[in-house]
Amino acid sequence: MNFEYPPGATPLDPDEVAGLIPGHITTQSALNAWEQANILQAEKWAFRQRKPQILTEGFVRDLHSKMFDSTWRWASTFRSSNKNIGMDWTQIAMQLKNLLDNTQYQMEHMVFPEDELAVRFHHQLVWIHPFSNGNGRHARIMADLLVVQLGKERFSWGSGISLTEQSDVRKRYIEALRAADQHDVRPLLMFARS
Numbered sequence: 001m002n003f004e005y006p007p008g009a010t011p012l013d014p015d016e017v018a019g020l021i022p023g024h025i026t027t028q029s030a031l032n033a034w035e036q037a038n039i040l041q042a043e044k045w046a047f048r049q050r051k052p053q054i055l056t057e058g059f060v061r062d063l064h065s066k067m068f069d070s071t072w073r074w075a076s077t078f079r080s081s082n083k084n085i086g087m088d089w090t091q092i093a094m095q096l097k098n099l100l101d102n103t104q105y106q107m108e109h110m111v112f113p114e115d116e117l118a119v120r121f122h123h124q125l126v127w128i129h130p131f132s133n134g135n136g137r138h139a140r141i142m143a144d145l146l147v148v149q150l151g152k153e154r155f156s157w158g159s160g161i162s163l164t165e166q167s168d169v170r171k172r173y174i175e176a177l178r179a180a181d182q183h184d185v186r187p188l189l190m191f192a193r194s
Helices: 028-048 057-068 089-108 114-128 135-149 168-181 186-192
Strands: none
Touching (some): 028 057, 028 135, 057 089, 114 186, 168 186
8 A cells, every 4th residue: 555644744654544434445545545535524513513512522423433434443442552643552541531521611601712712622632543544534524513512603724725635724634733733823723714
């Protein structure tokens, strides 16, 4: 298989690649197209839910499963190794619970404006990096669901341009995430609505 990872992407290890369900996929572009079709079905499912309890580990896993269940056997399974980004894999469950609980508290007490709350949630979910693949796409949909529950429109995330392939838009997204790593969420806030 010839998978090429753009800057900022998380390479899969051989065991993870072995979990690929469709046997005909041999290139990154074919994988991206297959995953995107799977993700579109997941988005339909997610946004059809009536008042989903998105701030639960169950929903986080269910969404990842719906996004990648036709692509990866390990869809919805927390990663079991460290990656080039993300926290130590042994801390995922605990840190995810903390993020979900903190976000619920922030919603109930209106700690941040709606967009900022959802963007901060997105950044932290990417930082936790719970899964072997698809974390950015998963975190963007989670943030979209959250901001819609807060009464706002979905984010545009760079005007709908694919963030899985190398481009100036992806570069801006990665730079905005790195700024958020340094506690400056303004670039990510601007990017989310660009």
